[in-house]
Amino acid sequence: MQKPTVMLSAEAIAARVAALGETITRDYRDSTELVVVPILKGSFLFASDLIRQIDLDLSVEFLGLRSYGAGTESSGVVQITYDLTTSISGKDVLVVEDIVDTGLTMQYLRTNLATRNPRSVKLCSLLHKPARSRVPIPIDYLGFTIEDRFVVGYGLDYAEKYRNLPYIGVIGG
Ligand code: IMP
Numbered sequence: 001m002q003k004p005t006v007m008l009s010a011e012a013i014a015a016r017v018a019a020l021g022e023t024i025t026r027d028y029r030d031s032t033e034l035v036v037v038p039i040l041k042g043s044f045l046f047a048s049d050l051i052r053q054i055d056l057d058l059s060v061e062f063l064g065l066r067s068y069g070a071g072t073e074s075s076g077v078v079q080i081t082y083d084l085t086t087s088i089s090g091k092d093v094l095v096v097e098d099i100v101d102t103g104l105t106m107q108y109l110r111t112n113l114a115t116r117n118p119r120s121v122k123l124c125s126l127l128h129k130p131a132r133s134r135v136p137i138p139i140d141y142l143g144f145t146i147e148d149r150f151v152v153g154y155g156l157d158y159a160e161k162y163r164n165l166p167y168i169g170v171i172g173g
């Protein structure tokens with residue numbers, strides 16, 4: 001398998017994740033029930049690093065969403081592949097996503113979560129590709145803005161491969 005070209009090194013990602021964790025720790029210091037919701041599968045590595053940089057009591061609830069087939073184009077149709085296992089009613093929900101691309105997945109998720117009566121919902125995304133935005137999505141905590149390239153690694157896949165790369169890269173340079 002050809003090695004993707006580095007766009008964001010493991011060191012650059014780690015430094016950014018530490019800074020995000022510090023900000024989140026500050027912002028949620030008065031929260032009584034913080035629930036971190038990593039969106040599977042793409043954000044599992046990011047979320048595992050991020051929560052270790054958040055110095056607060058928190059719980060973790062996974063949510064699996066799928067908006068892509070095996071290709072690289074958003075279908076706009078979102079499927080829940082794994083749902084939360086406890087109520088988020090009255091809780092502060094921090095959604096952790098790998099990348100906001102068209103924004104269609106997060107638009108769907110915001111509407112869906114709102115029906116479950118959380119106290120608050122904020123979004124932390126490692127990456128944002130504004131060039132492809134189709135709906136405006138407020139990102140409360142953002143790692144990096146990137147250009148319009150399909151990226152893989154650090155949890156992000158191409159046809160389910162490359163998730164285990166320790167950096168974020170581009171296939172074929
Ligand atoms: P959106 O609905 O178009 O915003 O797509 C969001 C989802 O598509 C992300 O959570 C990723 O799983 C996937 N995705 C979008 N862009 C990329 C990319 O460049 N590499 C890998 N996955 C991507």
Ligand code: MG
Pocket residue numbers: 039040041042043098099
């Ligand atoms: Mg995803």
